[in-house]
Amino acid sequence: QVQLVESGGGVVQPGGSLRLSCAASGFTFSNHGMHWVRQAPGKGLEWVAFIWYDGSNKYSADSVRGRFTISRDNSKNTLYLQMNSLRAEDTAVYYCAQDPCSGNICYLSQWGQGTLVTVSS
Amino acid sequence: EIVLTQSPDFQSVTPKEKVTITCRASQSIGSRLQWYQQKPDQSPKLLIKYASQSISGVPSRFTGSGSGTEFTLTINSLEAEDAATYYCHQSSSLPLTFGGGTKVEIK
Numbered sequence: 200q201v202q203l204v205e206s207g208g209g210v211v212q213p214g215g216s217l218r219l220s221c222a223a224s225g226f227t228f229s230n231h232g233m234h235w236v237r238q239a240p241g242k243g244l245e246w247v248a249f250i251w252y253d254g255s256n257k258y259s260a261d262s263v264r265g266r267f268t269i270s271r272d273n274s275k276n277t278l279y280l281q282m283n284s285l286r287a288e289d290t291a292v293y294y295c296a297q298d299p300c301s302g303n304i305c306y307l308s309q310w311g312q313g314t315l316v317t318v319s320s
Numbered sequence: 321e322i323v324l325t326q327s328p329d330f331q332s333v334t335p336k337e338k339v340t341i342t343c344r345a346s347q348s349i350g351s352r353l354q355w356y357q358q359k360p361d362q363s364p365k366l367l368i369k370y371a372s373q374s375i376s377g378v379p380s381r382f383t384g385s386g387s388g389t390e391f392t393l394t395i396n397s398l399e400a401e402d403a404a405t406y407y408c409h410q411s412s413s414l415p416l417t418f419g420g421g422t423k424v425e426i427k
Contacts, residue, residue, distance in 0.1 A: 234416075243407065243408055243418055243419075243420050243421050244356075244364065244409070244418040244421075246415055246416035246417065246418070249416075258414055258415075260415050261415065275327075294363055294364075300369070304411050304414075304416065305411060306326070306354045306369055306370075306409070306411045307354070307356075307364075307366070307409070307411075308366055308369075309366075310363040310364055310365070311363060312362075313363055316427055
């Protein structure tokens with residue numbers, strides 16, 4: 200079955216950087232687009248970024264554009280989110296999610312369990 | 321950006337009652353609307369795709385309807401395990417957006 204396991208979360212100071220990883224198994228990773236979605240404590244869901252199956256196209260929310268970079272390594276079945284210039288408002292649980300489609304965005308089908316990022320001095 | 325407005329924000333329901341949650345989009349999204357269930361300390365789970373298409377493994381009491389700008393999630397005969405927050409989500413255009421959520425409590 201599909202398994203998505205996020206890691207790399209933790210506490211970081213404002214202005215700092217962090218790289219999140221999402222290890223995928225149970226499906227052909229290189230055939231699927233992938234998303235990052237976040238959820239601030241006690242709040243709703245916010246889409247962060249999407250990457251095509253082959254990494255050739257990427258899209259991100261205005262709130263993170265220029266600071267966060269989504270990438271993938273299909274040889275390692277792993278999705279990444281490089282987060283720079285972190286702000287207090289980036290504090291959230293970060294989820295990776297599988298899209299059933301390769302290039303076009305369809306929807307978020309399977310989700311990982313999430314990893315908590317806390318931005319605080 | 322397409323704004324999704326859910327109603328109600330909160331609903332307290334007795335078991336076996338029917339629950340109806342509405343999601344209104346700020347512009348037409350066709351059928352590009354999904355519903356997710358999130359239980360406390362868990363990740364979201366897909367319930368309905370493309371407004372009304374069922375998902376394998378999801379109980380048949382969960383049904384979706386609507387198109388354009390008005391959508392509905394119906395839970396027929398609510399069970400105790402359905403206590404959760406429900407979110408609608410549009411995949412019609414970027415940025416992808418979610419509704420604010422509807423918390424369903426069991427009386």
